[in-house]
Amino acid sequence: MKNFDLKKFLADRSVPIMFIIICLVCIPLSGFSTSYLFNEIVTRVARNTFLILSLLIPIMAGMGLNFGMTLGAMAGEIALIFSSDWQIWGIPGVVLAMILSIPISILLGALCGTLLNMSRGREMITSYIISFFINGIYQLVVLYMMGPIIPILHESIKLPRGYGIRNTVSLLNLRQCIDNLISVNILGVKIPVLSFIIIIALCLFIVWFTKTKLGQDMRAVGQNMEVARAAGINVDRTRVLSIIISTVLAGFGMILYLQNMGNIATYSSHSQIGMFCIAALLVGGASVDKASIGNVFLGVILFHLMFIVAPRAGTVITGDSMIGEYFRVFISYGVITLALVMYEAKKHKKKKMKDGGDNEE
Amino acid sequence: MSNNVLEMKNIKKSYYGTTVLHDINLSLKEGEIVGLVGENGAGKSTLMNILFGDEVIASTGGYEGEILIDGKVENIGSSFDALNLGIGMVHQEFSLIPGFTATENILFNREPSKKSSISSIFGDRLDTLDRKKMKDIADSAIDKVGVKINDSMLVANMPVGHKQFTEIAREISKDNLKVLILDEPTAVLTEKEATTLLMSIKNLASRGIAIIFISHRLNEILDVCNRVVVIRDGFVVKDSDIKSITIDEITKCMIGREVGERKRDDRNFDGKGVIMSIKNLYVDMPGENVKGFNIDIYDGEILGIGGLAGQGKLGIPNGIMGLYDAEGDVEYKGKKLDITKPICTLEEDIAFVSEDRRGVGLLLDESLEWNVSFLTMQVKNKFLKKILGGLISYRDNDEIKKVTDHYIEALNIKCTGTKQKARELSGGNQQKVCLAKAFAMAPKFLFVSEPTRGIDVGAKALVLDALKGYNVKHGTTVVMVSSEIEELRQICDRIAIVSDGKVAGIYKASEPVEKFGALMIGAGV
Ligand SMILES: Nc1ncnc2c1ncn2[C@@H]1O[C@H](COP(=O)(O)OP(=O)(O)OP(=O)(O)O)[C@@H](O)[C@H]1O
Ligand SMILES: [Mg+2]
Numbered sequence: 001m002k003n004f005d006l007k008k009f010l011a012d013r014s015v016p017i018m019f020i021i022i023c024l025v026c027i028p029l030s031g032f033s034t035s036y037l038f039n040e041i042v043t044r045v046a047r048n049t050f051l052i053l054s055l056l057i058p059i060m061a062g063m064g065l066n067f068g069m070t071l072g073a074m075a076g077e078i079a080l081i082f083s084s085d086w087q088i089w090g091i092p093g094v095v096l097a098m099i100l101s102i103p104i105s106i107l108l109g110a111l112c113g114t115l116l117n118m119s120r121g122r123e124m125i126t127s128y129i130i131s132f133f134i135n136g137i138y139q140l141v142v143l144y145m146m147g148p149i150i151p152i153l154h155e156s157i158k159l160p161r162g163y164g165i166r167n168t169v170s171l172l173n174l175r176q177c178i179d180n181l182i183s184v185n186i187l188g189v190k191i192p193v194l195s196f197i198i199i200i201a202l203c204l205f206i207v208w209f210t211k212t213k214l215g216q217d218m219r220a221v222g223q224n225m226e227v228a229r230a231a232g233i234n235v236d237r238t239r240v241l242s243i244i245i246s247t248v249l250a251g252f253g254m255i256l257y258l259q260n261m262g263n264i265a266t267y268s269s270h271s272q273i274g275m276f277c278i279a280a281l282l283v284g285g286a287s288v289d290k291a292s293i294g295n296v297f298l299g300v301i302l303f304h305l306m307f308i309v310a311p312r313a314g315t316v317i318t319g320d321s322m323i324g325e326y327f328r329v330f331i332s333y334g335v336i337t338l339a340l341v342m343y344e345a346k347k348h349k350k351k352k353m354k355d356g357g358d359n360e361e
Numbered sequence: 362m363s364n365n366v367l368e369m370k371n372i373k374k375s376y377y378g379t380t381v382l383h384d385i386n387l388s389l390k391e392g393e394i395v396g397l398v399g400e401n402g403a404g405k406s407t408l409m410n411i412l413f414g415d416e417v418i419a420s421t422g423g424y425e426g427e428i429l430i431d432g433k434v435e436n437i438g439s440s441f442d443a444l445n446l447g448i449g450m451v452h453q454e455f456s457l458i459p460g461f462t463a464t465e466n467i468l469f470n471r472e473p474s475k476k477s478s479i480s481s482i483f484g485d486r487l488d489t490l491d492r493k494k495m496k497d498i499a500d501s502a503i504d505k506v507g508v509k510i511n512d513s514m515l516v517a518n519m520p521v522g523h524k525q526f527t528e529i530a531r532e533i534s535k536d537n538l539k540v541l542i543l544d545e546p547t548a549v550l551t552e553k554e555a556t557t558l559l560m561s562i563k564n565l566a567s568r569g570i571a572i573i574f575i576s577h578r579l580n581e582i583l584d585v586c587n588r589v590v591v592i593r594d595g596f597v598v599k600d601s602d603i604k605s606i607t608i609d610e611i612t613k614c615m616i617g618r619e620v621g622e623r624k625r626d627d628r629n630f631d632g633k634g635v636i637m638s639i640k641n642l643y644v645d646m647p648g649e650n651v652k653g654f655n656i657d658i659y660d661g662e663i664l665g666i667g668g669l670a671g672q673g674k675l676g677i678p679n680g681i682m683g684l685y686d687a688e689g690d691v692e693y694k695g696k697k698l699d700i701t702k703p704i705c706t707l708e709e710d711i712a713f714v715s716e717d718r719r720g721v722g723l724l725l726d727e728s729l730e731w732n733v734s735f736l737t738m739q740v741k742n743k744f745l746k747k748i749l750g751g752l753i754s755y756r757d758n759d760e761i762k763k764v765t766d767h768y769i770e771a772l773n774i775k776c777t778g779t780k781q782k783a784r785e786l787s788g789g790n791q792q793k794v795c796l797a798k799a800f801a802m803a804p805k806f807l808f809v810s811e812p813t814r815g816i817d818v819g820a821k822a823l824v825l826d827a828l829k830g831y832n833v834k835h836g837t838t839v840v841m842v843s844s845e846i847e848e849l850r851q852i853c854d855r856i857a858i859v860s861d862g863k864v865a866g867i868y869k870a871s872e873p874v875e876k877f878g879a880l881m882i883g884a885g886v
Contacts, residue, residue, distance in 0.1 A: 213474050214486035220458050220469065227456045230416070231470040232441045 015339050016285040019302040023309060030312035037308065038189045044304040045297075046179060046195040047260040051253035052277045052296045053202050054246050057209070059291045061242035062222025064124045065278045068112045068243045070131040072250025073270035074138045075104035079251065080258055081142070081169060081266070085154050089173035091181065094259055101251035108134060109247035113240030120225075124288070131274060142266060165266050175262035195256065202249070203293050209245075218242050222289070275336070279303060282339035287346075306331065365432065366391050366571045367412075367540050372426035374407055374418070376785065379777065381407050383595035385426070389540065389571040394562065396586035396603070397575045400615055400817045401789030402775035403592045405575050409542045412573075413450040414443040430539070447539035449532035451546050455524055459517035463510050464499035467531040473498065502534035507561045508554065520648035521549045521717050522670065529558070533565060541565065542573045545788065547581060548815040549716070551670030551844040559585045577789070577817050579608045591615055616819035627871055628854050630659035636806065636838050642689035643862075644673070644680030651676040652862030654689075663832050663839040665853035665870065667846050669881050673862035674842050675716055678808035682713045693806070709806075712799045716810035716842070723791055723798075725784040729776060732783050732794055733768060734761045737802045768797035773823050789816045796824060800831055807831075810842040825852050846877050 010017065027037070051069070058066040079101035083093045112130050119126040146152050147163025157169050179192035209215045220228045221238045229235045254273070258264055281291055283306075284299020310331060314323045367389040374382040381404045389395055397405050410417060411424045414437040418424060427434055430446050437443050443450070457466045465472075472495055474488035496512060503510050508526045516524055525546055532541055543562070547555040555578070562585055566572055576582055582589055582603075589606060591599035591614040599606075599614040637658040644651035651673040658664055668674040680687030681700055691698040693709055723732050737743045738756070744764075746757040765779040772793040776786055783791060792815055799807060812828065813821045829852045832839050843849050849856050853870045858880040866880045 208489070211489045211492075212480070212487050213472060213490060216465070216472060216490055217470070217486070220461065223458045223460045227458055228470075230440050230456055232444065233470055 013285050015283060015335075015342065016298055016302060019283050019306060019335075023302060023305050026306065026309040026313040029316055030309040031316065032309065032312065035188045037305070040308050041301060041305060042189055042191055043260070044307075045300050046192045046199070047257050048277070048280065048304070049199045049296060049300050050202060050256050051250060051273065052280055052300055053199070053206065053293070054249035054253050055277060055281055056206055056291055056293070056296070057218070057249075058123075058242045058246045059286070059289065060210070060215070060222055061218040061239055062225075062289065063116060063127075063239060063242060064288045065281065065286075066116075066123060066243065066246060067127040067131040067274045067278075068109065068116070068246055069250035069253075069277065070270055070274040071108040071112055071134050072101075072105045072247035073254040073273050074134065075101045075108055075247065076251040076254030076258070077264055077266070077270060078104055078138075078142070080171065080255055080264055081146070081157065081165060084169060084171060084174075085152050085157055087154070090177045091174075093174045094178060094255060097255045098252050101255065102248055105247040105251040106244055109244035110240055112247065113243035116243065117236045117239055128274075135271065138270075139267065167266055169264040169266055171258060171262050171264060174259055176260055178256065178259055195260075198256065206293060214238070214241065275333070276303075279333075279335045283335055287343045288340070303335075364390055366430065368427075368429040368432075369408070369412065370427040370429070372408065372411060372424060372428075374404075374411060374424045376421050381595055382411075382424075385592070385595070385597055387590060387597070387600075389573065391571055392566050392569045393588065394566050394572045394574055394586045396582035396589040397573055397592065398577070398579065398582060398589060398611060398615055399592035400775075401793075401815075401820055402787040403615075404595055405592060406544055406787060408592070409450065409544055409573065409575070412437065412443070412540075413448060413542060414438060414440045416440070444535075445537075447535075447537040448542065449535055449538050449540070450542040450544065451525070451528045451532055452544055455528065457516045457524060457528060460515060462513045462515055463503070463519075463523075463527045463530070464495050464512045466516055466527055467499040467502055467534055468495050469531065471535070498534055499530065502530040505533055505561060505564070506530045507557050507564075514647075518647055520646065520675070522551065522554045523648060525549050526554075526558070529561070533561075533570075538570055540571045540573070542575075544575045545577065545815055546574075547576055547578060548788075553670045555581065577815060579611055579818065582611070583608060612818050615817065627869070628662070630662040630854055633662075634660040636660040636694060638690075638692040639677075639681070640690040640692075642677065642680060642687065642691065644676035644685055644687040646673075646676040646679055646685040649673050649676040649679070650862050651680055651687075651859075654859070654863055656857060656864060656867070658838060658840065661832070661836050661838055662854045663829070663841060663852055665849035665856035666840060666842045666859060667844065667849050667856055667877065667881070668859035668865070670844065672860050674844075674859040675810060676862070677859070678713055678810050678840065678842055679715075682711070682808065684715075710804050711806045711808070712802045712804035713808040714795050714799045714810060714812060716814065723783045723794060726782055728780045728782060729769070729774075729786075729794060730758075730761050730765045730779045733765045733797050733801050736798060741802065743803075764801055765797070768793075768800065771823070771827050772797060773820055789820065792816060793820070793824065796827065800827070803835060804837060806838045806840075808840050808842070811844065812841065813843070813845070813848060821848070828852060846874060846881075850874065850877075 079097040083097040143164040182193040280299040280303035283303045284295035286295040314327045369387040372385040473491045480487040635657045642654040857867045858865045
């Protein structure tokens, strides 16, 4: 029965395979040099991986691809606004921001988790809507309350009218402070060693976490809430905890992301980050109920490789540079749609297959 | 009197105004095995759910009466209370986590763990699991059960029997276990597995654990129990020492009449057209591997497939229906059947009633009508009324109700009406709905696997009659897989015995039972 194992192997990995093909076609078309590509990929992997890793734990707890992380990203931004307002730069600034983000992330995570407990089975869409709702509150806080109610000392980050935060907050003084602290240059490729160490540490944390009692409970809750409850596990609390861990990690991830970028786009940095992270994870072969660290790395590499080469390839083919930008957005939403449809189709097939016999678990 | 571990006094329970239990009294001594029997829907599971503090009980208004554990009145509000009091239960429906291994399930939420510096700050839930200790405990529990379960196999990949043993192993690995409730533990087991289970039950009892054992196989009750309690219409109608009662008496108490013997009529299909021809079938179903099965099935016959547990008889329908990986040539009506694709077999007019009646493919939160009709509607476009020349079609609710009513009557499904939710039926009655669902499809070819599992002695005959009647009326070819050779002999025309994944021999059902027995143990005549 060797041959149909291979078929299944390929079918289960159809999304990543498709992306490998897209990249293989686009790389020569784009005409980028290998060292340029490597440099870009390494930078982006270092920048984004932490954020994407924050998605894993809710998936484990059966809460799907969760936009709860967007809330964590907002918490990270608010924390960075404070630390830059207080003029604490460099590594201390990053660390301070991380510490400040924790309570905000926990608060938002608990809120989001509680709401998601009320809408079981529809976590993905609910969390997406919640992220819009919290975005509204975020804007209220940042645009109106920062200044009159929450003291902001520095004029440079305030809007000219005297309250509210500017569209862009410069982080020039802590830009890439972590990336550059320990960095080596191998064959012209700059490797931000410390950033990678942090990412690896998070991976180790996640691996360790799955081995804990709480991790085990989350896996159980993710698979069958009824059985878990009957065994005496506090299902609701466990689910909320998974979201809180995710938002806290996303807060850290966002701070690392922004220290690499060097500025905060106050009103838009967080808005697409959830979408991109989820898309990257899906590209890596994850599904709504199953995702691994391997999916994260494969996904972040493929997604960003495509992001770099596809627009250029598009420009080369059509001669129009606008098409590239369009292409990025089109592709990332396309991936999500496709991956979700394929996932549903697979689930449906499985169910239909079992209709003659037993139902899903 | 005072050494009663458990006493249930004047228990009364109703669901939405229908009283299921009127006045039940039940007591249990240390190390005693009590058999609890009654018709499908008599209220056995309900009584046990009360004792185990199941959520359905509290959410449907609780119960009346008293429960005493070790002579003390206890209020059991949740299964957590029950666990703390040393009550363990193996449910009629599985309560296992499919993606966990046997070990993880056995120790679920009782995992031994190791403290670490992190967990001493953030609390016990961040302890790391002690995998080695977990394995040791699980292995010793599995040993006590007496069946070789692979401790690192995912439950989702296990054959049904092993799931059952995993659940039992989970209960007996609990140190404080005093009372163990087994709700039809043998229903999903084959006779050999059941024997093993009965042995381990006796073993447990000899160590002082009191056991409540529910089964529809009355010989098992006689075999292991010290006492039998019969429930009918919500009352205890008999509470007798096992030595002073016979199977016939139990049956009579249960259903209020005697069950007559069935007569077999001999039909001959030799030389008739072959509807399905199976050649070199290999199926990779854990615990039930098929290794080169060949047979020609005649149009219109009832073919029985029997054999001991683990010899592969269950793998045959599961493989052909595409539920497990299979290889081989299956020709149906002269055309090759693609057995890797399950949907296509359904469209070919082939239906299957699975032996895994615990996840029986019912939509539990939907009405009986919907359960009986949905597959037929989907696959065969039946039960639809067309207007505007077929442009718009809508559900023909009258027809659906009529058909559902028909099967409720024919199979004696105990329910409040066709609108009742499937979840609210007793286990045995859910199984009957599964059969009704398959019948409603009006398939040309029907696989039924263990159709009378969990069905009471009275209703068994009804189910077999319905199968036979269906076969005669519609000319449907039926392949019935069962571990009960007597049952096969009652309605089948031919019986194939499977041994080591292959056909050991095929006889007419009228041959004496000894000949089949000889084939099963590999001593072909
Ligand atoms: N959740 C529920 N809501 C309403 N009625 C219910 C519910 N659960 C059970 N019942 C009804 O209670 C009666 C007793 O059911 P119970 O499951 O206790 O039967 P049982 O003796 O275990 O039968 P079986 O041998 O078929 O398992 C049945 O008529 C059933 O329809
Ligand atoms: Mg029952």
